[in-house]
Amino acid sequence: MNLITTIYRGSLVGAVILLTASCVSWAASGKFDGLYFESKGNGKPVVLIHGGQMDRRMWDAQFDVFARHYRVIRYDIRGFGKSSTPAKPFSNHEDLHLLLRHLQVKKASLVGLSLGAALAVDFALARPDEVESLLLVCPGLSGFPFEDKANDLHAVIEAAQDENFDKAAKLWLANPYMSVAMENAALRDRLRQLARDNAHCWLNNPLLVRRSRPSAAERLREIRAPTLIIGGERDVSDIHKIVAKLASEITGARKQSVDDAGHLVPMEKAQEFNRLALDFIQKGQ
Numbered sequence: 001m002n003l004i005t006t007i008y009r010g011s012l013v014g015a016v017i018l019l020t021a022s023c024v025s026w027a028a029s030g031k032f033d034g035l036y037f038e039s040k041g042n043g044k045p046v047v048l049i050h051g052g053q054m055d056r057r058m059w060d061a062q063f064d065v066f067a068r069h070y071r072v073i074r075y076d077i078r079g080f081g082k083s084s085t086p087a088k089p090f091s092n093h094e095d096l097h098l099l100l101r102h103l104q105v106k107k108a109s110l111v112g113l114s115l116g117a118a119l120a121v122d123f124a125l126a127r128p129d130e131v132e133s134l135l136l137v138c139p140g141l142s143g144f145p146f147e148d149k150a151n152d153l154h155a156v157i158e159a160a161q162d163e164n165f166d167k168a169a170k171l172w173l174a175n176p177y178m179s180v181a182m183e184n185a186a187l188r189d190r191l192r193q194l195a196r197d198n199a200h201c202w203l204n205n206p207l208l209v210r211r212s213r214p215s216a217a218e219r220l221r222e223i224r225a226p227t228l229i230i231g232g233e234r235d236v237s238d239i240h241k242i243v244a245k246l247a248s249e250i251t252g253a254r255k256q257s258v259d260d261a262g263h264l265v266p267m268e269k270a271q272e273f274n275r276l277a278l279d280f281i282q283k284g285q
Helices: 056-067 092-102 115-126 154-161 165-173 176-182 188-197 199-203 237-249 270-284
Strands: 011-019 024-032 035-041 045-049 071-075 108-113 131-137 227-232 254-258
Touching (some): 024 092, 045 056, 056 188, 056 270, 092 115, 176 188, 188 199
Parallel strands (some): 045 108, 108 131
């Protein structure tokens, strides 16, 4: 067995390196520049990027399963979960680039839900050489004109402004983005926990987020990475429109609809999603 000596920089908590004759297997968690991350497994890197008002835990049904085949990294976007609340201007896709550089990842497959999918597209446009493939699930999209009434979130924000975070979480879970998943009794407690733990995120200052110009919605034809778009049959109308736009404008992109699923396909239909995702990632790499 070869002796491997690694020097870690930044904050790394609970790191375990399992050495064999043929591979290095990672199990690590920590913080880098305010971003909380977890890494597990070995092989080619796969990054899981959560949706808005959620955190890395939404990928619980994927993290261990994917780590049997890949080095899987999941993290909390700045302002969510265990990551720091932003206090100065920042870029989500640049945050991801710096985190991956810190973890010595040069190229990865990106799997994103909603906000996380929008972030993955922004990253692919800004750093095309660092993207192996894109799996965009019930995707958001920077620069897309959202019109569905599900995006009227004034009542949720007002509850958060009143520091009534239980009410904010309850209102959010009744929103069409979340209500289909809430029909699943096995998910309700987890969704309530995620919504309550991230209810403060409604107060994040959107003016601190640096937006790409021109927006991703105007540049989709520049993407060359293998791309799969997965939508939920019962998701809101805006997301269906984004799925169609991505599929028609990203060269070679494929799309797949999951029956009887809403906005949270990886949680609502975990086994079906895992099968589709692992098959695509294997072929995309």
